[in-house]
Amino acid sequence: MKLFTSILLTNLALTASFVPKALTKNAFVLRAGIDGGGLNLVDKETSTLDSVNVGPDPIKPRTSGKTVLVSGLLQSKDRTDQTTFDFLKDNPLFSFEKIIAFCEDISFAKKRLTSRSARYSGLLDMLEFREGTNGVPTVEDLKDVDSHVAYGISEDTAGQIAENAAKAGVKNLVALMEAPASSAAVESVLSSLSSASPVSYTLLTVPSIADGSEGKPYRVNSVTSDVGGTIPRDEALRIMTECLALDCASSNSYSVVAADTDEVAVEYLKDLRSKGYTRSQEIEKMLEGGIETFEVAVKEKEDEAAMKAKKEEEFKKGAGARSLSREEEIKQLLAKGKQEYKEMMEKKVKEEASDILRREWREKYFARNTSSPEEEYVAENMERGMKEAIRMIKMLKGEKLDDDEQEEHWMDREEREAREQEEKNPEPTEDPEPAPPAATKVEGGDGEGV
Structure with a gap:
């Protein structure tokens, strides 16, 4: 008996393994006629016929007598x-x-x-x-x-x-x-x-x-x-x-x-x-009146399909105008973005230039190299400061500098100018003492040369 049960379970497992995935993955409803006839497979998505005929219902018989x-x-x-x-x-x-x-x-x-x-x-x-x-x-x-x-x-x-x-x-x-x-x-x-x-x-x-x-x-x-x-x-x-x-x-x-x-x-x-x-x-x-119910369902589905098609057609007709207006809108947004970015960068460059020049002024002021007020110094040197700020921003971004932007820092420039000035105007120095004459060796003698 145990052997028979084992064989039966094995056969059932093998049978289950060959069931199509479609039948196990999707939900199906099985219905048959009351006299055992027929099979109805109704998937999740029903057709118009399936929506009105989901399977035979039990008959209500008439009392007909003997x-x-x-x-x-x-x-x-x-x-x-x-x-x-x-x-x-x-x-x-x-x-x-x-x-x-x-x-x-x-x-x-x-x-x-x-x-x-x-x-x-x-x-x-x-x-x-x-x-x-x-x-x-x-x-x-x-x-x-x-x-x-x-x-x-x-x-x-x-x-x-x-x-x-x-x-x-x-x-x-x-x-x-x-x-x-x-x-x-x-x-x-x-x-x-x-x-x-x-x-x-x-x-x-x-x-x-x-x-x-x-x-x-x-x-x-x-x-x-x-x-x-x-x-x-x-x-x-x-x-x-x-x-x-x-x-x-x-x-x-x-x-x-x-x-x-x-x-x-x-x-x-x-x-x-x-x-x-x-x-x-x-x-x-x-x-x-099942067929009349079906006709109503068909009419409703046709009306729904017609309405959907009409909406799609209207959408397609308006798509061209919408696409053109959308392109214009995108262009306007891009132009606006560029302008805002330009204004932001100009503001940032001015701020950076102002910071650079203020640091220069403080260094010169405490070194007693300038007597100009801070705001006046910043205003006078703003153009140079903006160039320096642009150069620094590009360097931070890793961008390549143009030839005219390969400008020295002001501190490097002052050191270079100082060196050049020293080379042009060297300080006078005393003449060095003459070196003593070198001793000479006389060949061929027993004694040393003087």
């Missing part, structure tokens, strides 16, 4: 109409024990629904067939029904369907109206359904229905909006059955239209599906 009746289908020889019944059976938000197929001919309906897939999926175990005329269930047909799905409702049948549902105690009524002739017809149907209290109704209007699978782009509008064009049959049936499962659709009416060329709808639905939204969550989001 029994549902479907009317208006099973009339065409070209299709089976099994799709609606499969949606009602497979949706995890439903808990139906019985699905009733209301039709005008039971034998015909059974041929449409008693397929191999219905047998294997368990749909046949839940199916029950009831027969009626004009596609309108009677109060007797609805007595044990909790929810009624009325496909292909019209202005002529809406009143009777709503009245019978209210009398039979049906809790939910979802009606689909295909290609309404006018907004007045829609308002008439809506009035009939809303008067069937306490039935919780939902009215869907759709354009002409054409054979096609679900998953196509669509948009949900107000019920009185124009419903031109076509919509895939499976998409219309899916939205119709989902309205029975969603609490937000209770006592509401909508118009659903195809949106193949609607870039906003395409982008929005693509984002929902990429983030793991189930069809129930997606349709709930659409019914609650």
Whole structure:
């Protein structure tokens, strides 16, 4: 057991070492659909879509009961109409024990629904067939029904369907109206359904229905909006059955239209599906006006971008004038700085010159070499003092002196002048005594020379 634990920990450490730095450095939020589908990675910086779609929220289900009746289908020889019944059976938000197929001919309906897939999926175990005329269930047909799905409702049948549902105690009524002739017809149907209290109704209007699978782009509008064009049959049936499962659709009416060329709808639905939204969550989001919220967010972002671009353009336009004025300002500042520096140096030179001359005066005064007053001496020699001060300042700064500035210090100059004066006027001296004659040596003799 210890060996197994050690191996497991080693594998976990190795796995962690191969995690991309981007996933460990940045903060990510992980979200998945309530049925386990999908993964949403939302980085710190969210897009407009991420700001309105941060992940699927739990669905608020509608109380649909144990029994549902479907009317208006099973009339065409070209299709089976099994799709609606499969949606009602497979949706995890439903808990139906019985699905009733209301039709005008039971034998015909059974041929449409008693397929191999219905047998294997368990749909046949839940199916029950009831027969009626004009596609309108009677109060007797609805007595044990909790929810009624009325496909292909019209202005002529809406009143009777709503009245019978209210009398039979049906809790939910979802009606689909295909290609309404006018907004007045829609308002008439809506009035009939809303008067069937306490039935919780939902009215869907759709354009002409054409054979096609679900998953196509669509948009949900107000019920009185124009419903031109076509919509895939499976998409219309899916939205119709989902309205029975969603609490937000209770006592509401909508118009659903195809949106193949609607870039906003395409982008929005693509984002929902990429983030793991189930069809129930997606349709709930659409019914609650999610796409309108997204459009508002997009508009705000576009306005913000336009405002930013406008400010940048204004800044660029004013940058030229500002740069010119800035150059002039810099020139003025430089000129002002030079003038202030010049005045400061002149003041400093005068102060240094005054100090030099005052020291000279004190030395000469105490040496009894001058009788001039101090201020008079300074004023008379200021030009020479300023030259000396400039020379000293340059020497302190380490600057090279000009030839005319290689001037001697006054003390050095006085010493040099004194030496020159002595050389010109030497003092008289006494003649030196003559040196005694040198002794000479006589060669060739025995004695010494004198």
